[in-house]
Amino acid sequence: MGENQDIPDFSDLTCTNLMIRLKMPLKKTPPDSAVEIIVRRDQRDTIEGPFSRTGYDVKIHRIDTNLFRIRLQKQDTGADN
């Protein structure tokens, strides 16, 4: 868990509050940076589908039986190509 100590732990949040708390840093983060959080299994499911569908690259790493580290980053839309 040492490598995760600076990552915000959202595992106590209910689903809607999680969405709000997560969207706040996502809104402020530049497109080339990622946001990482720690969540429970049910919260992982809440995040994975909707954010993948709406243009985010979602990476999930299991860190404990019921704890996951999620990394979200805006996908490169290829607009520069």
Next chain:
Amino acid sequence: MAGCPRKESAHHRNTARYYFKKCMFMTTHFFLLGSPLTQERLSWIEESLKFFFVKMYPEMLRHHGKPHDNVFTFLINGDALYSLHEPETQKIWEIILLLPSVRIICDRQELDLRGISVEQLKMKYPDQVIDHNSMSLNGQTSFWRDVVKIARQHEQPVPSTIGYFHLESPYMHRSSLSAVQCLAAALEVQAGIELYAYMDGIHIGHLGQSPTEYDNIGKGLEDLAELAAKRNLHCHMFACTRCAAARGYSTWDDGQGIVISTCTIKPFKIRNLNEMIARFGRNHLILGENVASIQLKRKAQPITLAEPDKGHMPPVTIFITRFPYGTEYAFGALSFAIACAHNGILTRVIFIEEGVYSVAGTHQLSRDAQCFNLQEVIDVIAGSENLHLYVFQPSLQRRGISKNKKMTAVLDIGVAELGQLFFNPPQGIQANHQRILFF
């Protein structure tokens, strides 16, 4: 219509009666209102109805169109009944009743309890103001029997389920009794029942309720669950996890969505809000203290047990009508809207009446505050899939305030746009009705 010459009224009323009789069993839109009905609220409802008739169905006003199946029913109970008697709201009701195919059904028992007379309105509109209710199976008249009859018309051949969205605590609020009575009436017509308890509404399921001067709401719910089981009808009673945890109900959490409480009655299940919202994605009717249902011009969808696809989920319009911060209503409404949108339901949030203070001025929270800054929440949810935010300009103007210029994601709307949101089916939506929830 407000400016119609007086001499036209009788002719207009006769036409309205004609349509009303023709359409007795074709109710398509209804408002179920139980909280005090202010002049402001009734006025914007009146304006929306005028939009419907003037802009969408002018042939009904011209009296020579074909009989129509568009009927508005106002189901009035609780403190909303006072609006039928108070002069300032009564005159708005009179204008509403001049419109074609409008009727009011009053809760007789609640009228009697309050000693309110609706004779004055009834004398003028005898066919449109109904103050006697249908007979229930127990031999007593029941307003909720009438409500459920209307609900039956929404789904064909009959509704499989009737839901009730409950926001208030028992004993402090009489609406808890309405919830029990409504669900009891649903069981009488062989519909399955679902209760969705949210915010203070979760107290309705507290264990060990023992009122001395009031119907025992907890016992009422347990009896409903038992009766449903006997009749082989389904019965679900959900309470929102967030609301339950805040109020000390969540005594054990498996971390995967199952919360067990030692202080709730047995039928009551504390569940993630998403689980409750998933039920809103189905096409059954969901009633509540202050709700409405607007029929969309689509073919009724058969009830299936399969998961509904997104186009068939009834869209939800949420009116935020109360001041922010003083109560949980504004945040609870936003939170509920986010969850609906997140689950694929087209969700519109309209800040109206006192709710416009959520988007006015600049809100600032101290650093250590635990609650959300609502404007910050609105800012981050803006642009979310399936979620649209609006503020009703006349409510801002009435209060002499303006929208915070930075809140560009909240669109300004007037009466015409409100009418369109009410009555025009949103693009890509195949659902047969739209849910309206007042917070």
